[in-house]
Amino acid sequence: MAGAAEQPGGAELAPSTSSRATATSGTQVVGRVAAVLQAVAAAGTARTAEIARSTGLTRPTAHRLLTALAHEGLLDRDGTGSWALGFELTLLGAVAAQRYPAQDLATPHLRRLAEATGESAFFSARRGDEVICLERAEGSFPVRSHVLHEGLRLPLGVASAGLAILGHLPDEQLEAALAATRERRSQLGPQHDDAHVRHLVSHVREHGWSLNPGRIVEGSWGMAAAVFDASGQPRYALSLTGIESRFRPPRQHQLGTALLEQAHRLSTALRTGRAAS
Amino acid sequence: MAGAAEQPGGAELAPSTSSRATATSGTQVVGRVAAVLQAVAAAGTARTAEIARSTGLTRPTAHRLLTALAHEGLLDRDGTGSWALGFELTLLGAVAAQRYPAQDLATPHLRRLAEATGESAFFSARRGDEVICLERAEGSFPVRSHVLHEGLRLPLGVASAGLAILGHLPDEQLEAALAATRERRSQLGPQHDDAHVRHLVSHVREHGWSLNPGRIVEGSWGMAAAVFDASGQPRYALSLTGIESRFRPPRQHQLGTALLEQAHRLSTALRTGRAAS
DNA sequence: GTTGATCGTCCACATGGTGGACAAGCGGGA
DNA sequence: TCCCGCTTGTCCACCATGTGGACGATCAAC
Numbered sequence: 001m002a003g004a005a006e007q008p009g010g011a012e013l014a015p016s017t018s019s020r021a022t023a024t025s026g027t028q029v030v031g032r033v034a035a036v037l038q039a040v041a042a043a044g045t046a047r048t049a050e051i052a053r054s055t056g057l058t059r060p061t062a063h064r065l066l067t068a069l070a071h072e073g074l075l076d077r078d079g080t081g082s083w084a085l086g087f088e089l090t091l092l093g094a095v096a097a098q099r100y101p102a103q104d105l106a107t108p109h110l111r112r113l114a115e116a117t118g119e120s121a122f123f124s125a126r127r128g129d130e131v132i133c134l135e136r137a138e139g140s141f142p143v144r145s146h147v148l149h150e151g152l153r154l155p156l157g158v159a160s161a162g163l164a165i166l167g168h169l170p171d172e173q174l175e176a177a178l179a180a181t182r183e184r185r186s187q188l189g190p191q192h193d194d195a196h197v198r199h200l201v202s203h204v205r206e207h208g209w210s211l212n213p214g215r216i217v218e219g220s221w222g223m224a225a226a227v228f229d230a231s232g233q234p235r236y237a238l239s240l241t242g243i244e245s246r247f248r249p250p251r252q253h254q255l256g257t258a259l260l261e262q263a264h265r266l267s268t269a270l271r272t273g274r275a276a277s
Numbered sequence: 278m279a280g281a282a283e284q285p286g287g288a289e290l291a292p293s294t295s296s297r298a299t300a301t302s303g304t305q306v307v308g309r310v311a312a313v314l315q316a317v318a319a320a321g322t323a324r325t326a327e328i329a330r331s332t333g334l335t336r337p338t339a340h341r342l343l344t345a346l347a348h349e350g351l352l353d354r355d356g357t358g359s360w361a362l363g364f365e366l367t368l369l370g371a372v373a374a375q376r377y378p379a380q381d382l383a384t385p386h387l388r389r390l391a392e393a394t395g396e397s398a399f400f401s402a403r404r405g406d407e408v409i410c411l412e413r414a415e416g417s418f419p420v421r422s423h424v425l426h427e428g429l430r431l432p433l434g435v436a437s438a439g440l441a442i443l444g445h446l447p448d449e450q451l452e453a454a455l456a457a458t459r460e461r462r463s464q465l466g467p468q469h470d471d472a473h474v475r476h477l478v479s480h481v482r483e484h485g486w487s488l489n490p491g492r493i494v495e496g497s498w499g500m501a502a503a504v505f506d507a508s509g510q511p512r513y514a515l516s517l518t519g520i521e522s523r524f525r526p527p528r529q530h531q532l533g534t535a536l537l538e539q540a541h542r543l544s545t546a547l548r549t550g551r552a553a554s
Numbered sequence: 555g556t557t558g559a560t561c562g563t564c565c566a567c568a569t570g571g572t573g574g575a576c577a578a579g580c581g582g583g584a
Numbered sequence: 585t586c587c588c589g590c591t592t593g594t595c596c597a598c599c600a601t602g603t604g605g606a607c608g609a610t611c612a613a614c
Contacts, residue, residue, distance in 0.1 A: 027341050027342060027345040027571070027572085028570080028571095029306045029307075029310075029602080030346055030348075030349060031348075031349060032348075033306075033307060033310055034349035034350075034351060036364070037369055040566085041368070041372045041373075044372075047560080047561090048560085049559090049560070058603080058605085059561090059604085060562090060563085060564095060603075060604055060605085061602080061603065063561085063562070064304050064602080064603085065304060067308035067562095068304040068305075069307055071307075071308075072308060072310075072311035073311075073404060073405070074311060081560090081561075085369060085373035085376065087373070088367050088372065088404065088406060089366075089373035089375055090373045090376075090377045090380070090402075091375060091404065091409050091411065092315070092318055092362060092366050092369075093366055093367055093369060093370010093373055094370060094371060094374070094380055094411045094412065095321075095362055095427050095428040096362035096363065096364070096366035096367045096370060096409070097367050097370060098427055099353070099362065099367075100367045100511055102367075103367070103371055125364075125367075125368060127364060127365060127368065128349060128350070128506050134368065134372070135371065150371070150375055153373040153396070173336075184420070207319060241451075252406065263500070275463055306571080306602085306603095324591080325591085325592070325593095326590095335572080335573050335574085336592085337572075337573055337574085337594085337595095338571080338572065338573065340592080340593070340594090341571080341572090357589090537611070
């Protein structure tokens with residue numbers, strides 16, 4: 001219900017990729033600013049036209065916003081003309097992170113996961129109907145998936161991290177999330193329809209951890225465990241990605257156990273506010 | 278030259294505290310958004326009217342921006358109606374911090390300083406003509422100064438961190454910074470005029486570290502050492518604060534040495550990209 | 555040289571933001 | 585209880601501000 005914008009009449013097909021329709025009230029330039037920042041974050045680095053496309057803005061408008069944001073230090077521009085998140089966001093983020101100390105506490109657990117399993121490990125956070133990848137720790141295994149990267153936003157339900165979180169939500173919230181992400185999921189392919197997601201969610205409810213059997217990129221598998229914030233909500237996730245052959249039983253079971261253990265320790269750390277040993 | 282806005286005619290006395298006049302080109306709503314975010318960050322938590330005052334916006338306008346930003350998750354609103362930085366800023370900041378990994382590397386050095394000296398230690402960053410306090414580590418000594426806190430922005434030259442950075446700038450940049458901060462410094466009191474700042478800067482150039490002998494709040498002293506980024510610029514600072522009696526010689530000399538040592542190690546870590554031992 | 559893509563900029567239009575003014579809520583003091 | 589001073593949220597007429605179609609410049613590839 002937090003970000004549930006009312007949809008007037010039928011879902012009018014968006015012309016391009018314009019996703020957000022947060023024009024609830026007041027200043028909508030703010031919404032565009034947020035969309036631009038998120039688009040740059042998700043891309044890591046992007047050109048003006050790419051941002052215009054991914055936000056649904058016209059190119060002149062995107063250009064004006066981008067330059068204005070860069071003028072404020074919220075964005076940087078590298079030599080080639082690509083945009084990236086700026087220093088000012090580091091400063092604001094550092095202050096904001098005090099109220100949400102999750103990442104600092106997560107880093108050691110992430111490292112431990114990567115070391116123990118040899119796969120690449122990720123820390124992600126839920127916000128609204130999306131899951132944002134926040135940090136990556138490389139594993140030692142030389143074949144690595146680069147589907148996920150810091151800043152990437154995916155709707156709940158398409159990656160293992162989002163699935164793990166979905167699996168710990170009560171039915172009502174699960175249905176709401178499915179409804180809210182339905183359109184975006186369908187754009188990512190038929191393998192993300194409700195039936196498939198529900199199947200993977202039931203797996204989470206049975207085993208505690210989630211499995212993404214190559215649903216985003218063929219052969220790139222993922223597993224995740226939900227992490228609970230101080231109020232007991234599944235707000236974060238720890239996940240592992242790698243190639244199919246390393247995510248089959250019985251190794252699958254070992255990985256699941258390792259994920260659950262670190263997720264549990266991290267949840268405890270978040271609850272007590274103190275880093276675990 | 279980065280943020281040097283041209284001043285039309287005489288410096289028309291600002292009615293309230295309106296500081297920034299970044300209306301160089303394009304969208305100026307973006308400038309207001311940035312100002313609001315910075316104001317909230319600096320206050321930690323603030324009411325609508327306070328933000329309106331500190332940004333120079335009218336209250337309805339501030340209110341609209343604040344609610345719009347909260348709608349995007351960039352701000353939160355607690356039960357009492359106060360605003361604080363939101364979760365979305367944590368996410369954006371985490372991605373942005375990858376390109377500026379200073380804080381992660383600074384934390385252990387900060388802790389070490391606080392432990393070794395018993396005073397509270399701070400990590401700050403320069404941006405434009407300001408220094409922003411980013412992280413605090415409490416010392417063991419029971420009398421602590423709370424003048425500095427995370428998010429606070431001060432013009433270069435009024436606190437020990439800014440002084441340490443000023444002292445490592447070439448003359449030309451020093452003069453530019455003095456000119457750019459002159460008005461704001463004068464608002465903070467006559468003890469921050471050019472002559473006094475120059476005197477403290479010369480101290481930095483002689484000893485390597487800076488000393489703020491209670492220039493912001495009487496009896497609250499500070500010392501700092503500059504930290505250099507990968508390109509060799511003095512972009513950050515480590516500092517200590519405490520009561521006057523603990524910042525006199527010969528202890529002053531010990532504190533300065535400790536600051537310089539940690540600052541040097543941190544600078545090395547920033548240059549090599551790897552955390553020091 | 556030609557094509558095809560990007561980029562940055564201009565300017566008339568009207569959309570969307572502005573802020574003075576009003577109303578409501580809250581607590582303290584008499 | 586009433587009044588006062590403080591806050592906050594909201595309205596709406598005005599016009600400043602942002603918008604985006606269109607143009608010209610730039611660059612790389614073929």
